[in-house]
Amino acid sequence: MKLIRLFVFLFALPLFAQQGGMWIPSLLEGMNETEMQNLGMKMSAEDIYSVNQSSLKDAVPHFNGGCTSEVISPKGLVLTNHHCGYGQIQSHSSVENDYLADGFWAKSMSHELANPGMSVTFIVEITDVTEKVLKETENASSEEERQKIIEKNKQAVVENSPKEKWETNRVSTFYDGNQFMLFRVETFKDIRLVGAPPSSVGKFGSDTDNWTWPRHTGDFSLFRIYADENNRPAEYSEDNVPYTPKHYLPISLDGVAEDDFTLVFGFPGSTDEYLPSVAIEQLTETINPARIGLREVALKEQDVFMRKDKKIKIQYASKYSSIANYYKKWIGENQGMKKTDVVGKKKEQEKEFMKRVKAEGLQNEYGSILSDFDKAYAEFRDYDLAYNYFSESFLRNVELLRNGFQLYQLEQVLENRGKQSFKDRKENLLKRFKSSYKDYSAKVDEKVFEKVIEVYANKMPQQFVSSDLKQKNKAELTQEIYTNSALTSYKSLKKLMKGNPKKVIKKLNKDEGYAFIKKQAERFYEDVLPAYQNKRLEIDALQKEYMKAILTLSPKDARIFPNANGTLRVTYGQVKGYSPKDAVYYEPVTHLEGVIEKYVADDYEFDAPQTLIDLYEAKDYGNYADDGKMPVNFIGTNHTTGGNSGSPVIDAHGNLVGLNFDRVWEGTMSDFYYDPVISRNIMVDARYILFIIDKYANATHLINEMKLVHPKAGDNAVKKKRLIKNSQ
Ligand code: ARG
Ligand code: ASP
Numbered sequence: 156m157k158l159i160r161l162f163v164f165l166f167a168l169p170l171f172a173q174q175g176g177m178w179i180p181s182l183l184e185g186m187n188e189t190e191m192q193n194l195g196m197k198m199s200a201e202d203i204y205s206v207n208q209s210s211l212k213d214a215v216p217h218f219n220g221g222c223t224s225e226v227i228s229p230k231g232l233v234l235t236n237h238h239c240g241y242g243q244i245q246s247h248s249s250v251e252n253d254y255l256a257d258g259f260w261a262k263s264m265s266h267e268l269a270n271p272g273m274s275v276t277f278i279v280e281i282t283d284v285t286e287k288v289l290k291e292t293e294n295a296s297s298e299e300e301r302q303k304i305i306e307k308n309k310q311a312v313v314e315n316s317p318k319e320k321w322e323t324n325r326v327s328t329f330y331d332g333n334q335f336m337l338f339r340v341e342t343f344k345d346i347r348l349v350g351a352p353p354s355s356v357g358k359f360g361s362d363t364d365n366w367t368w369p370r371h372t373g374d375f376s377l378f379r380i381y382a383d384e385n386n387r388p389a390e391y392s393e394d395n396v397p398y399t400p401k402h403y404l405p406i407s408l409d410g411v412a413e414d415d416f417t418l419v420f421g422f423p424g425s426t427d428e429y430l431p432s433v434a435i436e437q438l439t440e441t442i443n444p445a446r447i448g449l450r451e452v453a454l455k456e457q458d459v460f461m462r463k464d465k466k467i468k469i470q471y472a473s474k475y476s477s478i479a480n481y482y483k484k485w486i487g488e489n490q491g492m493k494k495t496d497v498v499g500k501k502k503e504q505e506k507e508f509m510k511r512v513k514a515e516g517l518q519n520e521y522g523s524i525l526s527d528f529d530k531a532y533a534e535f536r537d538y539d540l541a542y543n544y545f546s547e548s549f550l551r552n553v554e555l556l557r558n559g560f561q562l563y564q565l566e567q568v569l570e571n572r573g574k575q576s577f578k579d580r581k582e583n584l585l586k587r588f589k590s591s592y593k594d595y596s597a598k599v600d601e602k603v604f605e606k607v608i609e610v611y612a613n614k615m616p617q618q619f620v621s622s623d624l625k626q627k628n629k630a631e632l633t634q635e636i637y638t639n640s641a642l643t644s645y646k647s648l649k650k651l652m653k654g655n656p657k658k659v660i661k662k663l664n665k666d667e668g669y670a671f672i673k674k675q676a677e678r679f680y681e682d683v684l685p686a687y688q689n690k691r692l693e694i695d696a697l698q699k700e701y702m703k704a705i706l707t708l709s710p711k712d713a714r715i716f717p718n719a720n721g722t723l724r725v726t727y728g729q730v731k732g733y734s735p736k737d738a739v740y741y742e743p744v745t746h747l748e749g750v751i752e753k754y755v756a757d758d759y760e761f762d763a764p765q766t767l768i769d770l771y772e773a774k775d776y777g778n779y780a781d782d783g784k785m786p787v788n789f790i791g792t793n794h795t796t797g798g799n800s801g802s803p804v805i806d807a808h809g810n811l812v813g814l815n816f817d818r819v820w821e822g823t824m825s826d827f828y829y830d831p832v833i834s835r836n837i838m839v840d841a842r843y844i845l846f847i848i849d850k851y852a853n854a855t856h857l858i859n860e861m862k863l864v865h866p867k868a869g870d871n872a873v874k875k876k877r878l879i880k881n882s883q
Contacts, residue, residue: 175794175829176716177423177724179329179336180204180212181281186712191727195416197807203420203725206280211809212723213401215420216275216343216380218801223421224275224378225803227406227811228860231380231398232349233275234844235801236816237357238476240376243270244351245473246590250466258353260852267347267379269391275346275380278723279322280339284312288326288335298696305332312337321387329717331429331695331702338722343398345381345391350854352376352847353764359750361760362479366487366820368741370788370837371750374816375844377857404803406841407810409867410781411730411789413743418727419793419815419836421802423719426826429702431528432501435827437536439492443485445543445614450482452606453552460599462759470594478552484823491824491833500828511708521704524697531694537616538687544615545679549672553607554600555642558588559672562642562663566673569656577656585652592645597637605633619682621674632671640668719796726799728792733835735821744840747771747785770850777850778863779842787843790819790835796826804838808866813838 178187183200191198203211218224222239226232237244241255247268248254261267288308295301309326316324318339325338351357356373364370381395382388389395411417427434457475461468492498505525512521549556561584569577609629612620641647651662663669709715732743751771755761770776776785795802795815804813815838818825822834845863848854 174714174728174792174831175726175825175834176714177426177719177726177794177796178716179281180278180420180723180725183725186714187725187727191416191418194727194729195807196418196727198809202809203418204281209402211402211404211420211805212278214404215723215803216277217422217721217723218275219273219346220276221424221798222800223798223802223815225420225801225811226380226398226400226403228403228857228862229399230860231382231400232403232857232860233346233378233380234803234811234814235376235378236374236814237351237354237372237376238374238816239801240348240351240378241358241476242473243268243273243348243378244376245469246270247348248469250469253469254351255354255469255472258351258356258852259348260350260854261348263856264379264397267349269345269347270378271391273346274342274344275378276340276342278338279341280337281723282316282337282339283334284316284326284337285333285335287312298692302692309335327720327722329720330706331718332699333703333706334717336722341388343380343382343388345389345395347379347381349377349379350848350852350857352851355762355764356767356847356851358476359761359763360753362476362483363760364753365480366483366817366823368735368788368790368819368835368837369745369749370817371745371747371753372788372816372839373843373847374839375814375847377848403862404805404809404811405862405864406845407806407812407866408778408842408845408863409812409865409870410786410840410842411744411806411812413730413732415730415812416727416807417730417791417793417812417838418725418805419795419799419802420725420805421723421795421799421815422721423724423726423796424721424798426719426796428716428718428827428829429698429705430501430827431525431532431701432498432505433529433532435492435498435501437532437539438827439489439498441536441540442543443489445540446547447482447485447489448614449544449547449607449610450478450552452610453603454479454482456602456606457599459602460596467596467599470596471599474594483820487820487823488826489824491821491830492827494821494833495824495828495830497824497828508704508708512704515708517704517707521700524701524704527697528694528701531690531697535687535690535694537618538683538690541616541619541679541683542687544611545675545683548607548611549675549679553604554591554595555597555604555636555640555668556607556672558591558648559642559669560676561587562669563673563676566660566663569660574656581652581659585649588645588648592648595645597643600643601633601637604637605629608632619678621678624675636668636671639666641666642668719798721798726794728794728836730789730791731835732790733819733822733833735819735833741790743791744789745787747787747843750787764851766851775850776846779846779849781842785843785846786840788837788839789813790837792831792834793836794825794829794834795836799836804841806866810864810866811841813841814844 181204188200214226216224218235218239222235224233224235227234244254290308292301292304312326313324318324322339322341327336352373359372380398382398386399457471461471549560565580568580612624641651652659730743732741734740753761754763799815802815803811806812817837819835825834849858
């Protein structure tokens with residue numbers, strides 16, 4: 156037995172991740188705690204997550220479902236990224252009052268701006284409920300039935316687990332369906348905008364610098380949580396009061412140095428670290444290039460208009476950013492996959508895996524799993540490609556198509572669920588259209604449509620493209636639709652949607668734009684989606700087995716972390732530079748000097764505010780400088796992903812030292828394979844944030860709310876540095 160364990164241990168070491176990992180905060184005791192303390196952490200696992208006393212987790216809410224944020228004052232002040240608050244900042248902006256361009260600072264609490272529909276969610280408690288969720292699944296006759304039982308069990312756990320009346324229970328899936336956790340959460344709905352720097356600080360470098368290092372972006376914004384008089388969640392009301400948090404993060408004025416311990420606490424959205432090599436091959440060779448190609452044409456068209464029209468620039472700022480973000484990410488991801496040879500590495504792991512399966516006598520269980528993957532992915536390829544082309548074109552990048560697709564779903568609602576559901580959905584849609592058409596320009600969208608449909612018709616696996624779409628001249632098609640369709644303005648669309656359900660559907664079907672969308676959508680629903688979903692289910696079931704095998708074949712304390720799934724996680728590492736290519740080494744910290752180096756007056760991406768330049772010239776940095784220089788951004792080995800934006804970067808003692816907002820381009824394949832050599836997360840130095848709030852915006856009332864600390868005051872190295880400085 157001992158021998159086998161030893162063998163497993165030796166074998167399993169090179170099999171999976173030695174570094175990286177996004178860990179479940181309630182399960183840090185043991186291996187993670189030791190690892191973190193070895194890296195320099197002075198806290199215990201209990202300081203990070205505790206149910207019995209306040210802990211770091213009580214200061215880290217999920218921000219509006221997609222980002223992370225942290226409470227930084229006893230009055231519910233919340234810090235997140237500028238790009239996470241971007242939609243809100245944009246929606247309060249107009250050409251006259253352009254908070255995107257000029258920034259926004261509420262003079263007092265009564266000036267803070269409400270954001271209907273927004274929320275932040277705190278995690279109250281995490282409990283393992285695997286046994287309850289997998290109850291009676293062994294006897295299921297098919298994968299579908301198994302999934303049904305799981306859903307039923309999850310529902311029962313959600314309903315039967317204790318909670319306060321303002322709380323919610325949720326169950327999330329870990330390790331591809333091998334573990335289930337219950338989250339008791341508390342969601343606040345009155346969240347107000349407090350402050351944001353101008354985009355020339357908060358988005359400095361824009362898309363050119365996005366996903367790259369060296370970086371110089373002050374990517375932060377401030378919000379405040381409001382609660383009812385009992386400090387409980389409540390809908391927006393003037394009577395609400397600032398929320399008193401269970402915990403808020405003190406902010407360190409001492410900054411970071413290379414090799415310092417950092418912990419990033421947040422809500423990473425989704426990763427896939429245990430895919431077989433065949434999946435990575437398909438992603439990098441087929442799926443990513445398709446998505447990149449399609450987005451490229453959409454972006455090019457929008458960009459032309461945004462550069463010459465101020466109104467369009469504001470209207471399309473948020474949309475453009477979000478399309479551009481993953482467009483660029485996928486390019487970097489593909490490069491990183493190649494550089495690290497992820498496919499080659501995975502193939503090596505798979506060889507080892509098979510050896511191990513054999514050695515343990517588990518051929519019956521897992522002997523064919525890799526060849527099953529090969530077969531399933533080969534069959535999946537065209538459907539997955541078609542799925543991506545359809546969703547990128549009809550659900551994402553062309554607004555008329557996206558809106559039309561929602562109307563198509565409305566027609567389905569009438570057919571499947573009747574008149575009342577139709578009416579409710581229609582009201583809802585009209586509300587959504589009202590706000591989205593505010594930022595709609597038919598002339599921009601028309602150009603995007605023409606180019607996207609061209610790509611769609613030519614590049615989509617041809618068996619799924621109707622012959623009339625293939626033959627039709629795309630410029631003509633575009634012109635016909637944008638001249639005749641009511642979907643090109645809110646006014647005409649609202650008129651079209653007047654009347655009883657039957658009448659609305661009749662009018663819709665006569666609309667040229669709608670008819671086009673319906674035809675394509677029907678093809679998609681008939682020819683692509685059912686097969687796509689079947690194959691997906693098959694692949695997911697294989698992946699669950701593969702994950703189980705990996706867990707079984709690894710020693711108990713192996714570093715096998717669950718994929719990100721939008722739940723709260725801890726990742727940790729050190730401040731560290733990296734070498735992106737031969738002969739080049741990147742330092743881990745940037746300074747205001749770099750902003751000035753990149754600055755181009757009135758540039759679309761690299762303009763900087765005059766006040767900032769003046770502060771730089773006067774070296775007027777207040778308490779926030781490091782050896783006379785103003786730090787801006789830094790990088791580290793923390794394993795992060797989308798959703799970690801806005802995550803607090805915490806020092807060895809539990810203080811805020813930075814704000815996570817991005818990763819370096821070469822390392823973005825970390826969603827599939829974390830490479831400690833080139834994967835780095837990018838953070839704003841907390842002192843830069845304080846400097847902008849205090850010296851740039853003069854919002855000292857906000858600084859006064861915070862708790863600023865000097866955790867390194869007793870540190871000999873720092874003392875020495877100060878001593879030398881003072882004697883100079
Ligand atoms: N790349 C970062 C993230 O994924 C920042 C995105 C900001 N958007 C932009 N297009 N510059 O969220
Ligand atoms: N920028 C990302 C976010 O918004 C973070 C990342 O992907 O590294 O969550």
